[in-house]
Amino acid sequence: MPSPPFGTRLSRVLLLLTFMCALAGSAFADTCDSFSTFSCDKGTPDVARLGGGTAVSGSIGFVLKGTNQFTVFTANGKAASDVIIVAASSSALTGTVNGMSFTSLTSFPEGGAVNAISSSLAGLGFCSSPCSSLSFGYVDLHSALTANGSLNVTLNGVPAGTALYAMMVVNGKIKFITPNSEALITENNRAAVPELDTMALMGTGLIGIAGIVRRKFGL
Template identity: 30%
Template sequence: MVSVRTLTVLLIALACLMIPAASFADSSVDFSNIGGTLAGSSSGLTLSGSTLIAIIAEGSPKITGDLGTVAFSTGALTSGSSLTNGGTFAAGGTFTVTGNGTNGVPSGTLFSGSFSGPVTWSLVNLENGTHSYTLTGTLTGTAQGVSVSGVTVQLTINTGKNYFNGSTMISGGDTTIVGSVPEPSTVAMLGTGLLGLAGMVRRKLHS
């Protein structure tokens, strides 16, 4: 006769085998920011004082308002002789999205990570002879304890006919992070199946 302990071990082992087979879906969250000062030199760029103004989570309504802050720092310049004409910064640094508890957004860190690859700093020459810059980079980090990856694009204000001289303002930015989470239906089916199996075992033991 099989003991209760042996059957319990078998149930746990079966659960462990079933979990990797569960289907997963990519769940994305989009953060929008505006304003703030982008400053730096060949040692790296730093964004401070930028306001988080919108959050769009997949399957949820858009949340807007003064929701928190977005801040980051890059690694050092790796290509490009000066920042006026654009260049590339090294991976690393920091990237943090913080909520302030407004409109249902949690108070505290929403995303914490760093740049996972080279950060591109691009000069945009406009037809009227004025200029702006874009910063683009990929990210890795954690959101609510889950490992995620993402990308950010930050657009500076029009600098007129002048070029970046060490400090400028951010016109707007967008950061999207993606993490794999179990499908709710899969988790429900897995739980129901294991409960049913456990019931069958209990009935077998008491028969």
């Protein structure tokens, strides 16, 4: 029997490679690992999202630049009874999330995420590859997420080089998690500072107001 044409064989090889890549992606997708008092539901969907970052190339898809705020929501608009922010940092986990400090963890509660976090932090210059020492922790926001809504999150003092993920509780168990591609890395999470020109203009205005007050009251 004659062998199939080269083009047909090449198409079959490409189809097989595509199928194998799909299987690999499924196999290495993040999974939920129970931690503290939280247990994971079966088949946890990767639909938890963090908004407000700038897209970057890398395993972790976004960087939080020039702001200390972001939002949490679900890709499918589903509600959650509680939202938990989990973090991995290249330095000690300090600071607060919505006014609450981190509770330390010995491991990251999303299986399949640590390698992505390590490579992304190294790629952004926060550590040398591989990041051999990461700090893990979480903050339970004790806040519900409404259907088709979003939750505002404010960071204070959280160090640059911290990867943030959201985990969401439904019916007492973690139901939704964040995939690596939708996680955030803090780069400069300070609130925006007014530009020098703006500050100078404000100063000029204050001086003018002071002059008016002096003339009015004869000071």
